Amino acid sequence: MSSFALGLSGIGIMFALLLARQPVWLALAACGIIGNSILNSVSMTKFVTGTGVFDLASSYPLSVIPLFVLMGEVASGSRMSRDLFQAARVALSGLRGGLSMASIAASGAFGAICGSSVATAASMTRIALPEMRHAGYEEGYAASSVAAGGSLGILIPPSIILVIYGSIAEASVARLFAASMIPGVVLLALYLVVAWVLAGRAVDAENQPTPSTLERVKALLKPWHFILLFVSTIGGIYAGIFSPNEAASVGAFGAILIGFLRRTLDWSGLVSAIQASVRISCGLFLIIIGAKLFATFIVQTRLPDTLLELAMAAELTPFLIMALIVVIYIVMGCFLEGIGMVLITVPVFLPIVEGYGFDPIWFGVLVAVLVELGLITPPVGMNLFIIKAQSQTLDMARLFRSIIPFLIAPIILVALLFALPQIALWLPNLLF
DSSP states (O other): OOHHHHHHHHHHHHHHHHHTTOOHHHHHHHHHHHHHHHHSOHHHHHHHHHHHHHHHHTOSGGGHHHHHHHHHHHHHHTTHHHHHHHHHHHHTTTSTTHHHHHHHHHHHHHHHHHOOHHHHHHHHHHHHHHHHHHTTBOHHHHHHHHHHHHGGGGTSSSOHHHHHHHHHHTOOHHHHHHHHHHHHHHHHHHHHHHHHHHHHHHBOOOOOOOOOHHHHHHHHHSOHHHHHHHIIIIIHHHTTSSOHHHHHHHHHHHHHHHHHHTTOOOHHHHHHHHHHHHHHHHHHHHHHHHHHHHHHHHHHTTHHHHHHHHHHHTTOOHHHHHHHHHHHHHHHHTTSOHHHHHHHHHHHHHHHHHHTTOOHHHHHHHHHHHHHHHHTSTTTOHHHHHHHHHOTTSOHHHHHHHHGGGGHHHHHHHHHHHHOTHHHHHHHHHHO
């Protein structure tokens, strides 16, 4: 069997294991170790596996993951998400679908200090969904707006997905964070437009007093702790004051300090946040280690290089290649969770994308948008099941139907990234 055929077989076996409901890390690691054993000696495979695990476990760039996870867990436990929702509710009061739009806006803001779409969706479900039910919002519309808003945590920095992509692509995490900011704001605006349009048939007449301009400004300034945390972390990265690792440390410490000063965090809450951060980080690192072993196997088979040569020989246009990659991501997003999807595909697709002259920073933003689309795409959209788990009365079929209009927003953003790549590239080129 040729190396190319072996690489394709390895990918096929890996997907078979995933369809058999095996953990992502196990499917990746098993295929990587067995594939390396076939290509090399067993002793060499042991050496590659041991050094690969050690290098990743001691990787300084990847230390941002547990720190940003800790910052998000502390922020969630300190009720920052509730403060953001209350501020957005006042600021958007008087608009049609104001509560739905407030949940989306608050999700985008919370994602800027959380970095996890799952955590954002879980927090906003507990806070915003009961409010919208009480106001008479149609349940499917209310839940789908929370799911869509929750997905913003993947794109708006700090994004754990972008950190993982940066480690695979050997790209600057700071540039990736800068590149994702404007697309994240654009997607937030698109979600707000979709929510406003749908509110006409999903929301009864809202009898809420319209606040004055001064009241709206005061409401936006009330979550000062969020503004301070965001400016000190992401602002510090953009200004060149901190590296991403340093910013993550400052953010985690700042979230803890603010929580204690505002008396929204106690010692038991801090211990719970640390325990949750350790569990989440260990799970992420297991997947990353499995992906490293699988990527080593794929590189040795020269599968990406061979696919690039075949595409060049077939004279496929860059647009057609990228369209195929986008379709593959959308289909995979219907069945796989985001981090596993990135770790499986980027080692294969990135050499092809770079071979056709596309910027790897731009591609990282595109991947984040496509993963975000997968989070809310039935039948396996992670955010949809997070919301369902916290709302037992919610009908899943209704949620699947209600989320479909919100899928238009990320699809429009994908089109904009192709038509105007400077949406993603202007800010990093300006700052770095």
